[in-house]
Each structure stands twice: as structure tokens, then as C-alpha cells.
Amino acid sequence: MVRRRRTTENEGEGRPHDGGGSFRWLLTYADMITLLMAFFILMYSMSVLNLSRFQEVAVSIKSGFGGVMDGRGQSVLADSGRLGKKPVTEEEAEVPWQVVAKIQEFVSEEHLEKAVKMRMDERGLIVSLVTDKVIFKRGEADLSPATVKIMDRIADTLKSVPNRIQIEGHTCDLPVASRYPSNWELSTARASTVVRYMIEVKKIPPDRLSASGYADSKPLVPNTSESNRAINRRVDIVVLKTEQSKSER
Numbered sequence: 001m002v003r004r005r006r007t008t009e010n011e012g013e014g015r016p017h018d019g020g021g022s023f024r025w026l027l028t029y030a031d032m033i034t035l036l037m038a039f040f041i042l043m044y045s046m047s048v049l050n051l052s053r054f055q056e057v058a059v060s061i062k063s064g065f066g067g068v069m070d071g072r073g074q075s076v077l078a079d080s081g082r083l084g085k086k087p088v089t090e091e092e093a094e095v096p097w098q099v100v101a102k103i104q105e106f107v108s109e110e111h112l113e114k115a116v117k118m119r120m121d122e123r124g125l126i127v128s129l130v131t132d133k134v135i136f137k138r139g140e141a142d143l144s145p146a147t148v149k150i151m152d153r154i155a156d157t158l159k160s161v162p163n164r165i166q167i168e169g170h171t172c173d174l175p176v177a178s179r180y181p182s183n184w185e186l187s188t189a190r191a192s193t194v195v196r197y198m199i200e201v202k203k204i205p206p207d208r209l210s211a212s213g214y215a216d217s218k219p220l221v222p223n224t225s226e227s228n229r230a231i232n233r234r235v236d237i238v239v240l241k242t243e244q245s246k247s248e249r
Contacts, residue, residue, distance in 0.1 A: 095125040095163060095239050102157045103127060116150065124163065127154060127237040128220075131190065132230050139178030141189035143197060151194070155202040158239060165204070166238040167191045169213040172229035188213025190235055 100118065107116045115134045119126050129135050135147050143151070158165055169187030180186040191211035198204045216223065219232040 096161055099157055099161055103154060106153045123238055124241040125239040129235045131233045131235060135235055136190055139176055141186060141193050143193060151197055155198050155204060159204055163242060164208050164240045166240060167194045167211045168236040168238060170218060170232060170234050171216050172232045173216040173223040183215035184213055187215050194235055
């Protein structure tokens with residue numbers, strides 16, 4: 001009996017105590033819960049994006065590798081805003097890419113692809129505003145109520161860059177039917193109206209702005225149909241390249 005009791009005591013000494021060992025699975029469970037929580041927080045943060053910030057970063061990366069937001073011909077941004085093939089670097093454009101990104105974001109948000117178009121030529125960035133039912137009434141040079149929001153967003157974006165801005169009025173080849181003697185006076189009056197709004201309302205320095213009218217002498221497309229004429233009736237906001245801006249001061 002004595003020997004049997006000793007054997008039991010020895011077996012008890014070699015066996016671990018169950019005081020805390022039976023709850024050790026809680027440590028593994030807690031670690032797993034913590035990792036899952038961190039994982040879902042990370043997934044949520046990745047799903048919530050600042051669209052404007054994302055577009056700025058995307059454009060900057062694209063331009064840094066020689067890409068461009070390009071459309072048909074020499075357009076920087078076509079109607080769809082898709083990436084094109086012809087590379088135009090930031091050095092060549094001499095217009096901050098943030099300007100392009102912000103205007104394109106506004107155009108997409110407000111679904112103004114048919115009213116606001118952008119392209120690039122040897123002078124710089126050109127933002128074309130279709131006049132019919134958007135900027136002006138037919139044959140008039142007074143800004144329509146719908147214009148205010150468009151002009152405000154574009155002017156606020158251009159206010160932050162040092163480039164000079166040239167406003168150009170254009171018409172189609174049809175005779176003007178209004179108080180203006182010809183399309184030359186109408187196109188010049190429209191350009192002057194936009195310049196005056198940018199100076200008086202948006203407080204852009206006058207020495208950065210100029211206005212000119214070209215009537216129907218510089219059409220974008222042939223004046224062979226009403227749809228083409230509507231495209232040619234426009235106001236171009238030309239953000240001049242840096243060197244050209246300096247030479248015109």
C-alpha cells in the first residue's frame with residue numbers, strides 16, 4: 001500500500017498543473033481576432049479613396065513616365081478623357097498637370113463632356129467652351145446663368161498658376177442676327193465678357209489676361225452642317241506656355 005501511494009504521488013509531480021493551461025487557447029483566439037480586425041481595417045481604408053487626390057497622383061505618375069492624358073490629334077484630353085498614344089511631357093506642356101486633372105474631374109462630375117473640351121497646341125493648353133445654350137444665348141454676349149458655375153470652377157483652377165491666359169471668341173460662318181454688326185464684333189464682345197468676369201468677379205490680375213475675337217476665321221471643323229457650326233461657336237481659354245507668357249508681358 002505504501003509503495004502504491006508513492007507511485008501516485010510521483011505521477012502527480014510529473015503532470016503539469018491545470019490551473020491556467022486549460023485556457024491557453026484564449027491566447028491564440030485573441031491573436032486571431034486582433035489580426036482579423038487589422039485585416040478588415042486595412043481593407044476598408046483601401047476601399048475608401050479620395051477621387052481628386054487619386055486623379056492627381058495618377059496624372060503625375062503618367063506624366064512622369066512620358067505619358068499624357070491625350071485624345072485625338074494633339075488633344076490633351078478628348079471627350080472621353082481616355083489615355084492616348086502621343087506622349088506630351090510636362091516640360092513640353094509647361095502647364096501644371098493639376099490644372100488638367102481638376103478641370104477634367106469637374107467636367108466628369110457635371111457631365112459637361114459636350115460643352116467643355118480640352119486640347120493642346122504650340123501655345124499651351126486650350127479649354128474650349130461651347131457657346132450655344134451653355135455660355136451665351138444665340139447671338140448675344142451676356143453670360144447665361146448656367147455659365148457661372150462653369151466659369152467659377154475653371155477660373156478658380158487657373159488662378160493658382162502663373163501662366164498668362166488668353167480668351168478668344170469664335171463664331172460660325174452664318175451672318176449674325178443681333179445688335180452686333182458682324183461676327184467680328186460678336187466674337188470680340190464674348191471674349192471681353194469672359195475677361196471682365198475673371199477680373200471683376202474672380203479677381204484674377206488684369207495683367208495676366210487678354211481678349212481677342214476671330215469671328216469664323218479659325219473653325220475647328222468645316223462649317224458644312226449645323227452640328228459642326230455649333231462646335232465652332234465657342235470661347236477658347238488659352239493657358240499660355242511659360243515662355244510665351246513671359247514674352248507677351
